[in-house]
Amino acid sequence: MNALLQPDATEADAASVAELRLHLHLRGAVQGVGFRPWCAQQALALGLNGWVRNDAAGLQCEVQGPAAALRVFTQRLRQSPPPLARIDALQQTPQTVRSDEAGFRILASDAGAALATGLPADAAPCADCLDELFDPADRRHRYAFINCTHCGPRFTITQRLPYDRPNTSLAGFPLCPACAREYRDPSDRRFHAQPVACPACGPQLALWQPDGTPIAGVDPLAEAARRLAAGQILAVKGVGGYHLVCDAR
Structure with missing residues (x-):
């Protein structure tokens, strides 16, 4: 009789690979902490489609893919978000599966509503940045304004929200080709890092x-x-x- 209460193995497998779509709305310290690149990196690693963007209240994300992969995504979201992040509220809403989407995108921020979010304080250089800072062979050797998605200035460089480079004091420093490659590379720890800079293109x-x-x-x-x-x-x-x-x- 107990066997009748257990889902059939074939049905369980089918449920785990069935396509689902979720809309996630996060509030808290979720801007300026590398959350958008974190979502993109996790989604790409798990084979999920969708998008992420900042909004006036925090961060919105839609992810679509097999149910098992979505469970892993949301579990990582709760248990191991970016180091500087703090999630105060997470709203999760099922959405209709889309067939016209491929890959995962970081969308332009939505600043249409009244602001209801904030930014974290500036963070001291992380261990990886310190390694580069004191490495004579690194192109950021002794560069005072070194940073990545996990460290560096946030609150004091931001002139307005949402947190995007044009809204910070880095707006007047166009990225050099090397920094632009890092900014666009999902595998790089400076992927979508708004204050990214180096001696060739940043403040001196x-x-x-x-x-x-x-x-x-x-x-x-x-x-x-x-x-x-x-x-x-x-x-x-x-x-x-x-x-x-x-x-x-």
């Missing part, structure tokens, strides 16, 4: 006199260290303000 360190005159022809860090050793006081501009630096002795 500079040293200025008190009257605003730039000090040209010097390594800003080396010259700053020399002036500190000589007893001068420096104002160091970070992403969130200024720090006064001096030799306290």
